[in-house]
Structures are given as structure tokens and as C-alpha cells.
Amino acid sequence: MPDPHGTRDCVVALDVGGTGMKGALLDRALTPLAVLRRPTPRRDGPGVVVAAITGALRDLAAQAADRHLTARHAGTVVPGTVDEEAGRAVYSANIGWSDLPLAALLRDASDLPVTLGHDVRAGGLAECRTGAARGARDALFVPVGTGISAAVLCEGRVVRGLGYAGELGHAVVEPDGDPCACGGRGCLETVASAAAIEAAYAARSGRAVDGAAGVARLVARGDPVAVAVWDRAVDALAAALATFTTLLAPGLIVVGGGLAQAGGLLLDPLRAHLGERLTFQRRPEVVRAELGDEAGCLGAGILAWQAAGVEPAFREPAFREPVTAGSAAP
Ligand SMILES: [Zn+2]
Numbered sequence: 001m002p003d004p005h006g007t008r009d010c011v012v013a014l015d016v017g018g019t020g021m022k023g024a025l026l027d028r029a030l031t032p033l034a035v036l037r038r039p040t041p042r043r044d045g046p047g048v049v050v051a052a053i054t055g056a057l058r059d060l061a062a063q064a065a066d067r068h069l070t071a072r073h074a075g076t077v078v079p080g081t082v083d084e085e086a087g088r089a090v091y092s093a094n095i096g097w098s099d100l101p102l103a104a105l106l107r108d109a110s111d112l113p114v115t116l117g118h119d120v121r122a123g124g125l126a127e128c129r130t131g132a133a134r135g136a137r138d139a140l141f142v143p144v145g146t147g148i149s150a151a152v153l154c155e156g157r158v159v160r161g162l163g164y165a166g167e168l169g170h171a172v173v174e175p176d177g178d179p180c181a182c183g184g185r186g187c188l189e190t191v192a193s194a195a196a197i198e199a200a201y202a203a204r205s206g207r208a209v210d211g212a213a214g215v216a217r218l219v220a221r222g223d224p225v226a227v228a229v230w231d232r233a234v235d236a237l238a239a240a241l242a243t244f245t246t247l248l249a250p251g252l253i254v255v256g257g258g259l260a261q262a263g264g265l266l267l268d269p270l271r272a273h274l275g276e277r278l279t280f281q282r283r284p285e286v287v288r289a290e291l292g293d294e295a296g297c298l299g300a301g302i303l304a305w306q307a308a309g310v311e312p313a314f315r316e317p318a319f320r321e322p323v324t325a326g327s328a329a330p
Helices: 046-066 102-110 119-130 194-205 211-220 224-248 258-262 264-277 292-307
Strands: 009-016 020-026 032-039 070-078 081-083 088-091 098-100 114-118 139-143 151-154 252-256 285-288
Touching: 009 046, 009 119, 009 292, 020 046, 020 292, 032 046, 046 070, 046 102, 070 102, 070 119, 070 292, 081 114, 088 102, 102 114, 114 119, 114 292, 119 139, 119 151, 119 252, 119 292, 139 224, 194 211, 194 224, 194 258, 211 224, 211 258, 211 264, 224 264, 252 258, 252 264, 258 264, 264 285
Parallel strands: 009 070, 070 114, 139 252, 252 285
Antiparallel strands: 009 020, 020 032, 081 088, 088 098, 139 151
16 A cells, blocks of 8 residues: 555664674664564574575565565675675674675575665664664764674764774784684783673683673672783773774763773773873763664665665654663763
């Protein structure tokens, strides 16, 4: 049935992570009309992952049809190096594909128009449009989790660099430091990722710990080894952010990912360490991300609406993490 106001229109949005997929049907205000969660079968190889993505897209499209909704377009975001313009998944160590024409494969297999995006750049786009960086023109979105990546918003545009932009996790912070999975040495990721923090605590204390969150709890209790590990990670992050700030002068740095759940325990010393490292530079505000792990899926929805030639009309953010004491903007 024709719908001149587009109120029965939606897009299919899918965020493919290393462990799980988050999908949704989103209306123009990015309100979820249906959601989908399922594992990413990465251990079974890239072919099985592509089939699983296709299955998720088709299932969401079928849910749209059941509800008499018109799925205008699909946005799929994936990790690794992604060339959005060419629709290619260039490389992902996590999923194991390389130089895959993923957008075309998904279009052919799902019968949907599919736009391919990068998970972190899409998440950054969502934070810029409807999250912590609303209205910003120059900002950096840094999810700190198992790894560290970044989305660079420069003069209102998300910088892509043929898919290679934003690899803050591989900025060198300790030139003689530990080897990194990328082949380099002393990358930020080897010091400040959640995995590195957990490993450093275990190595220095000789005790196992329940992830970076476990180290954070020990920091709060004053455990001296945890405090030393945490401080080293925060200072390394501040060093990388200071270099970025010198180059691109963001007004705002939005910290997300699992580590941001530590709130003020992370952000307060990060602001202090960054402040100490800056002299004449524009001083960015450092805030916590607002969209949590839904940012990638919302970003996929924004990409899909834009590909359909429609600008999403935001009301309140569709998903928002509760703001707790110590985690809000300063
Ligand atoms: Zn590296």
C-alpha cells in the first residue's frame, strides 16, 4: 500500500561483531521495531559468517513483511578494515576474511539493497548524530574494549581513508614495548586495551583477574598493582589522544567500549593526564559515550537511511545507557 508519509517504512540494520550480531528494524527516528541477536559463527570460517549475515538480513526483512512494513534499505557494519565506498571487507583478523566484495555478496544473497559500513565509524556516526557528540563538527569516538579503534569526525565528516583511518590502537606509545598482533611493537592496544590491562595485572601480581572490569574494581579498592597497571594504561591513552589532539584539534573526545563502563575511574584520570600533556592546543572535552553497544547497529541504520536518500529524523536516542554518577560530562 502506498504510504506518502513513510510511516510504514523502515530499514534493516545489522552490526556484525566478533562474537555476536545485533540487528534491528529501525524507523526514521531510529526507534527499534524489531530486534535480533545471534552469535557470529567465526570459528566456522568466513563463508559460514557471510551465510549467517545473509540469514539475519533475510529474517529481519521477513519480520518487516509480517508487520506490513517496507524495508527500504539494509545497512551492515563489520569490524576490521572496511572500504565503504567499494563495499569491500578488506581484512578482519577476528573474522578471517580478506578482500571480500561483501556488499555485493549480501545484495545478491538477500535480495535487499545493502550498504556496507565499518563498525566503529558507524558507531561514531551514531554518537555524532544522536549520542554524546550531538552537534559536534570535530570529534573523536574511541571505543576501548578488547581492542582499540577510533572514528574521526573532521569538519562534519567521518574520515575513512579508504578504510584505513582511525587506527588509534596502533599508535606507538612505548617504542620498545611488547609486540602487537599488527606486527608492530608498543602499540596503544598492547598497553591500554581491556585485554592488555587484564594480562598486565595477571603478569605483575601472579593472580588471575576477572577482565579489565576486575582490575577496575581492584583500583577502586586501592590495590597497588592494579593502580600501577591502570595508571600506565590511562597515561598511554592520554599520550595517543594528545598526539591526535595536536593534529586534528577535536572539540570533543567520546570514550566508549567496555572500559568506559568504569566511568569516572577512567575518565577523571584520563582528563588529568591529557590536560598535563597539552600546552597551547585546543583542549577537548572528554566524555563517556551514550549509546553503549547499540552504537554500531544505530550507525548501520543511519547508513541505510542515507543510502535510501532519507535523512533520519531523530527524536530522543533509541537506546541510551543510564548516566551514573561520575560518568557524565564534566
Ligand atoms: Zn599494533
